[in-house]
Amino acid sequence: MPKLTFIVVLLALWFLPRTTLNAGDFTAEFEGPENSWQVRLRAQDASLAIHQRRRGAGREGGAEVIRVNSLKENTPVRIEHPLPPATVLDELEVAVWVKSDREGFSLALKVILPEFIDPETNAPCTLIIVGDQYRTPGQWQQLKCQTKERAVREQLQLKRALKQITRDPREMYVDQVILGGQLPPGPTDVALDDLSVRPFVAYEKTLKATDPESIQQAGKSTDNPRPAVAAARIPVQFRLHRLSVEDRPFFPRMITYQNERPEVLADAGANVVWVPDFEDSVVTGQLRRQGLWVTAAPPYAKGADGEALDSEDASLLPFGTNTSSVLFWMLGARMKLDGPPKLTSWTNQIRDADRGVRRPIAADVIENERLVSRHVDMLGVSRHVIHSICSLADYRDWMIQRREQAWPDSFCFTWIQTEPAPQVSDLARGVRTRPMLEPEQIRLQVYAALGAGCRGLGFWTTTPLDEDSPAARERLLALSQLNLELQLFEPWIASGGKPELVTFAIDTPRQQYSIGVRGIRPVTPPASPASRARNAKILAANQSRELKAAMIGSDRGALLLPMWLEENSQFVPGPLAARNMSIIVPGGGETAAAWEITTTGRLRNLNREPAAGGVKISLPRLDQTAAILLTSDQQLVAELNEQIASIQDRSAYLCVELAKLKMARVLEIDQTLQGMGVGRPEAPQLISDARQQLDKAESAMQAGNYFEAQQHASEALQFARLLQRNHWEYAIQSMPNVTSSPWAVSFQSLPEHWSLMRRIGQLGSLDSEENLLPSGEFEDIKTLIGEHWKHEQSMLETVQSIAELHHVARQGDFSLRLAASPLPGGPVPSVISSAPVTVVSPSVTVHKGQFVKITGWVKIPATIVGSIEGALIYDSLLGKSGAVRLKAAQDWRQFELIRPVPESQDMSVTIALQGLGEILLDDLRIVAVELEADYDVPSPAVPSLEPVKFSPLDLRRLNPLQRRK
The missing domain is CATH 2.60.120.260 (Galactose-binding domain-like)
Structure with missing residues (x-):
């Protein structure tokens, strides 16, 4: 002044x-x-x-x-x-x-x-x-x-x-x-x-x-002996799209911070924690003392009005030593390229402020992967698939499509779903038996991501890992076991080449079980030759997509990860177990031996023999996933055996405790369903078989036979999954589509599903009820315009699309037609990144205590291509998580969505054509009916299988000397 x-x-x-x-x-x-x-x-x-x-x-x-x-x-x-x-x-x-x-x-x-x-x-x-x-x-x-x-x-x-x-x-x-x-x-x-x-x-x-x-x-002046900002010293390098820390390949195993004790996160096997504020030195300091790195969103330049500034007009102050815990920057999840702040400007500001360290920048996005991958080092592609119509095989293929849309050889990661989608949780408020993720669904997502070429994983949570609930306890055990496996695989999954997917074959699972139209069921006596032939035919039809192994090469051999991504496992996984798996590895190496990797015993040499196109490798037993090492490096085998010896007791303990916890939960729901009169006759035998396996697992654990303990625990879980799958298939057998009932998407909420179906059944036919959407007959364009139907089209360079009233109808004169096709004379796009055309109905008001029944008739003249999504029909109460997906050609067929209304609100229906083709919709109805204020879901009987008393810190009780340094 x-x-x-x-x-x-x-x-x-x-x-x-x-x-x-x-x-x-x-x-x-x-x-x-x-x-x-x-x-x-x-x-x-x-x-x-x-x-x-x-x-x-x-x-x-x-x-x-x-x-x-x-x-x-x-x-x-x-x-x-x-x-x-x-x-x-x-x-x-x-x-x-x-x-x-x-x-x-x-x-x-x-x-x-x-x-x-x-x-x-x-x-x-x-x-x-x-x-x-x-x-x-x-x-x-x-x-x-x-x-x-x-x-x-x-x-x-x-x-x-x-x-x-x-x-x-x-x-x-x-x-x-x-x-x-x-x-x-x-x-x-x-x-x-x-x-x-x-x-x-x-x-x-x-x-x-x-x-x-x-x-x-x-x-x-530059003679200040104590500068205000000093560069943090972080041993991180990002070269050739590979991440290394302290000169070793690094595979991020991320977790979102939910105020857990740092030792819980460390014992669960995470190595990076996403915190809300990197300047909170109390939190970041505690995490680093447990050996955990931190990721966080950096600041961005803002004007006096709080609005984000462009990198040409503003920059950030250099990051100082208070960022020394940050391994890489995480801009956000499910981001859009043009959202505030603008991603391209933000990354420029970050790099300018981080010149002394040059930490990688990560961002999880929902669009424009190619452009984003040129501005960030680590590209995230993620979605919630559990409890949705998207199968796990579709999920893997979707990630591959998204990765291929990015810049060649981009570093890709994904967030793994560990709890129900937010829309499912919101709809389930007040419900007694709420949907939950099964531990197997988390495992299958992880292996699908590895098969898609992800070089990092994050476990998405909104509740603490150490929360005291059955879902949280099982989740913690499952994540701890998976992270032990990921640590063993780190040299390959962190720095190996792009995975090659190889189809494998399995024998018919266990002769005492038969595969019917709706899945695996127990039969007595053993299956006949005709039944076994039918089983083989069904397996052959599915195995091309469901039975794949990801082969990841490196200079020390190849890692082979077989996985069984069975149809409908995103709802309720089946046994997913088989004897005698065989896989033909292309090339295979003349001197390379095949070794099965487990976390509970030494590497086991597998049979291999020449075959047309490569080398045939046989695996005696498959349980959901497996890991096979192809190498002639005996030193590598010795190193892996040493690593396994240091974790085998803890891994066996995790497997046994998880089997006990899940079995207690499954027994509780089974007894509830039995009390409702919808039990399964095979349940007593399956429960008895599971108990025998659990007893054997406990005995092997006490004797220090860790491999046997893990095997018996896995057998017990297979029986539990078979019982779950039988209950689920019985519940959905009369439904036109799986997502019709919001409580049929999870085994845990089947009691709510049966109660809801019975209450609806007592009402009789609803055909005479008022249609809250009379314009859903699609007979008059002026009526649709007057009632404010919304029509949206994506501006795709090579695609033309339309929404119109079409003269082909199920009844009446017209139906709603959505169509998309390549531009005349232009190239046919192989992947459609966003819906070419979407139509949204006008909103109707529904009230708490009602349930809504949405029905309509759909025709698909020819298979929709260019997108694994096909066409989606969904309501605003549950969103895309509960969508009906239509892709294959079909004549007029009815769909149905049943939704309880947790709070009075306005709702609408969306029809989205996600690929190239057309969809015809007619007679769309929304009916809202009052239900009684309360309905009977019997309180579960106390299971005779005693639940486990569990503490997160017990996970390391068997090897206290091997705690993370």
Whole structure:
């Protein structure tokens, strides 16, 4: 600040009436006759009508009163008050009482940077820190503004972007409080009272000179022995799309932080934790002490209005040592390219601020993979598939499509779903037996992601891992076991080549079980030759997509990961077990031996023999997934055996405890269903078989036979899955589509499903009920327009699309037709990234306590191509998680969606054509019916299989000396 201005301010402060400045406190009560606030206006926009001190106008006593006459809309006004220079502190707070007939005034502070000169004004640079906003017209409201470190740093980033500062300032002070706003036409009154600054620490100038030239030279000084910002030292490298830490391949095993104890996350096998605030040193410090790295969203440059700034106009201050726990930056999940802040500008700002370390940047996106992959190092492609119509084989293929849309050989990762989708959880509020993910569904997602070429995984959670619930306990055990496997596979999955998918074959699972139209069922006596032939035919039809092994090559051999991604496993997994699996490995290597990798025993040599096209390898037993190493490197085999020896006891313990927990839960639901009269006759035998296997597993564990303990625990889980699958197939046998009932998508919620179906059945036919969507007959275009049907089309360069009323109908004269095709003469796109055409119905109001039944008739003239999604029909209550998917050619067929209404709300139906082809829809009906307030779901009987008493810290009780260092 120039000398003259500074002196004027000091004199004004000296003569302020009834102003005190002592004992760390500054107050101004505005009781004297002289005004001390200054009103700044533009003469062409407004005029000052009244400005005076008035007795009795304040909260207690006098106040300073201002009236401004505005001449037009959004007239800016700024009311300022000088302060004695106060040192900027994190706890510094300025407060003032305001009363006005208009809302919208904001309190702000002017912060002076005495070391740096603004070249435009030739005066010290300033920051504006914005605080509270006035929102109570006609009433007194105290507005506050604080110089919190985060708010100050955001403004410093802007100044650095404008090249006005080159480093963090050593000195800052506040010298002015500002009340600003925009006024409508006409008069506006403002009264101000009781200004305070607490705590007040007087600013003492430390620079030798006060003239601008001396200050400018001080700002350029480089002899500061203790710089404010220093580069963090992180041993991370990102080369050739491979991540390494401390010169070793690194496969991120991420978890979202939900306030768990750090030791729980470490024991679960995570190595990176996504925290909400990387500056929270208490949290990040505790995580690093457990050997865990941190990822977090970095800041972005914002203007005074809080809006994101472009990288050409602004940049960030260099990241300092407070980011030393951050291994890479995570911009967000399910991001859009043009969302605020704009991704391309943000990445430029981050790299500029992180030059000293050059940490990788990660972002999980829902579109524009190719463009995004040119701006970030780690590209995330993720979706919730469990409890949806998307099969796990579709999920793997979808990730491959998304990866191939990215820049060649991009580093791709995904977030694994570990709990029901948010829409499912919202709909299940108050439900007694709620949907949950099975541990096997988490496993199959992980292996599908590895088969798709993901070089990193995150486990998406919104609830703590150490939460005390059956779902959480099983999830923790499943994640702990999976992370043990991922650690063994790290040299291949972190730095190996792109996986090659190889089809494999299995024998018919166990002779005492038969595969029928709807899945695997027990039969007595053993299956006949005709039944076995039918089984083989069904397996042959499915195995091309369901039975795949991902082969990942490296310079030390290849890792082969067979996985059984059975149809409908995203709802309820079947046994997924078979004897005698065989796979022909292309090439295979003449000297390479085949070794089965488990986490509970030494590598076992497998039979291999020459075959057409490669080498045939036989695996005696498959349970969901497996791992086979092809190598001639005996040193590698010895190293892996040593690693396995260090984890085998813990791995066996995890498997046995998981089997006990799940078996207790399955028995509880089974007994509930038996009490409802919908039990399965084979249940007692399956439960008895499972108990025998659990007993054997416990005995083997106590004897230290860890491999046998794991095998018997797996056998017990196979019986549990068979019982679950039989219950589920019985429940859905009369449903037109699996997602018709929201509670039929999970074994755990089958009691709710049966109760809902019985209540609906008691109502009889609903054909006579009022259709809340009468325009769903699609007979008149004017009616559709008048009722506000919405039509959206994606602007795809090579695709043309249309939504119209079509003369082919199931009944009446017209149906709704959505169609998409390549442009005439143009190329046929192999992948459609977004829905070419979407139609949304008008909203209808439904009420709490009702259930909604949505029906319609659909025709697909020819198979929809270009997208694994085909065409989707879904409601806004459950969203895409509960969609009906239509892809193969079919004649007119009815679909049905049944939805309970948890809260009164408006709902709509969406029809989305996701690929190339057409869909015809007719007779769309929405019927809402009242149900009784309560219905009977019997309380589960106490299972005779005693539940496990479980503590997360018990996971390492068998090998306490091997805790993470």
